[in-house]
Amino acid sequence: MPIAMSPSKLSIAIAAILIASGGAAIAQTAPDAENGRYALSPAGDGFLRLDTRTGAVSTCTNSSAGWACYMVPDERAALDAEIGRLQADNDKLKGEFAARAPSAKTDEALPKSDSLKKPEPKSAEGERKIEIPLPSDRDMDRMMSFVERAWRRLIEMANRVQRDINGGKI
Numbered sequence: 001m002p003i004a005m006s007p008s009k010l011s012i013a014i015a016a017i018l019i020a021s022g023g024a025a026i027a028q029t030a031p032d033a034e035n036g037r038y039a040l041s042p043a044g045d046g047f048l049r050l051d052t053r054t055g056a057v058s059t060c061t062n063s064s065a066g067w068a069c070y071m072v073p074d075e076r077a078a079l080d081a082e083i084g085r086l087q088a089d090n091d092k093l094k095g096e097f098a099a100r101a102p103s104a105k106t107d108e109a110l111p112k113s114d115s116l117k118k119p120e121p122k123s124a125e126g127e128r129k130i131e132i133p134l135p136s137d138r139d140m141d142r143m144m145s146f147v148e149r150a151w152r153r154l155i156e157m158a159n160r161v162q163r164d165i166n167g168g169k170i
Contacts, residue, residue, distance in 0.1 A: 036052060037051060045062075046060050048060075050071075056071060057072040057074075058072060
């Protein structure tokens, strides 16, 4: 059984259907946001946007012209480039070293020399040894009495200053 509608109601129904289907079309054209391609995190005055497919990071801010996102410089690429450059330099130096000394092995680490071990003295240097004798007990007693007298004088000066501040009373 057909439903009778006035032309104005029919145009409203058609408009509602078009709007609903247009909304579905808009929802279908933005699947990247729905399936989680971009992850947004608040940061300062805007957001950080992570592209989960490529790993690219952008900062998004709202300016007078509207929202804009700018790529963040990728430090990883700079590090990878530097590692590659250093590896190429290392290979070049190994090749130069191998050309100079073909019998030397470049894959093994060179042994470290013992920096604490003193070299054997030459005959001329062995004759010039300087020995400093340790202080005797008498020298130690004299030094201790000197330190003791200095300490007592320091305490006496502190007591005099305290008496002067208090007006002669302790």
